[in-house]
Amino acid sequence: MLIWLVALGLAVGSFLGALTWRLPRGQKITAGRSVCPHCRHKITWYHNIPVFSYLVLQGKCSYCKKKISVRYPLIEIGTALVFMALGWRFGLSLDLVFYLIVASVALAVLVIDFEHQIIPDSLVFVGLAVGLTRFSYAFVLAGFLAATFLLLTNLVTRGRGMGLGDVKLALFLGTVLGPKLTVVWLMISFITGALVGLALIIFGKTSFGKKIAFGPFLVIGFFVTVLVGSV
Numbered sequence: 603m604l605i606w607l608v609a610l611g612l613a614v615g616s617f618l619g620a621l622t623w624r625l626p627r628g629q630k631i632t633a634g635r636s637v638c639p640h641c642r643h644k645i646t647w648y649h650n651i652p653v654f655s656y657l658v659l660q661g662k663c664s665y666c667k668k669k670i671s672v673r674y675p676l677i678e679i680g681t682a683l684v685f686m687a688l689g690w691r692f693g694l695s696l697d698l699v700f701y702l703i704v705a706s707v708a709l710a711v712l713v714i715d716f717e718h719q720i721i722p723d724s725l726v727f728v729g730l731a732v733g734l735t736r737f738s739y740a741f742v743l744a745g746f747l748a749a750t751f752l753l754l755t756n757l758v759t760r761g762r763g764m765g766l767g768d769v770k771l772a773l774f775l776g777t778v779l780g781p782k783l784t785v786v787w788l789m790i791s792f793i794t795g796a797l798v799g800l801a802l803i804i805f806g807k808t809s810f811g812k813k814i815a816f817g818p819f820l821v822i823g824f825f826v827t828v829l830v831g832s833v
């Protein structure tokens with residue numbers, strides 16, 4: 603099953619690579635075959651095999667030989683790893699299917715927030731819709747409380763470090779996690795966010811008051827919580 607999940611993860615990762623490129627640029631998701639961003643040459647299917655093609659082409663377009671961004675194989679490998687971990691956590695079950703879909707949406711949010719510091723509403727709504735397929739009042743309440751908590755933090759810090767996108771993201775992920783795990787998840791996210799933020803300041807990569815996207819920490823904290831937590 604793990605091999606099957608790696609293959610699925612690579613395929614979904616390949617789709618997420620294109621989705622996260624197109625969505626923040628206002629391009630159609632279903633705009634057909636991917637093209638090289640430099641020469642617009644269409645990428646043939648045998649040059650579009652996850653990770654493998656990147657290695658064979660040595661990270662260059664087959665046509666104009668300009669560099670292909672390393673983001674593609676990274677997203678593919680990352681998605682495969684997350685899928686594998688979820689398979690290990692849930693085994694072959696309906697829960698696994700649920701979390702594979704949630705994880706795909708969450709990974710798209712992570713990449714777009716990391717690269718553009720925005721969280722598209724469309725992704726949050728899709729995620730929320732998936733989360734609500736397991737409707738329970740306690741879980742929805744957890745989502746609202748998480749969102750309220752982030753909204754308050756947003757108001758106190760006057761929007762530094764945390765945006766309204768993060769508030770909506772918290773509604774989605776809190777609804778998936780439920781009341782108990784939401785507390786764990788927020789703690790993990792805030793602690794790692796603070797530590798990484800501090801490390802970046804110490805190493806001179808950023809300064810106080812400068813914005814760092816918080817969404818990626820929420821998503822990574824979410825994955826850690828799902829993998830170690832028991833409901």
Ligand SMILES: [Zn+2]
Pocket residue numbers: 638639640641642643663664665666667668
């Ligand atoms: Zn090219």
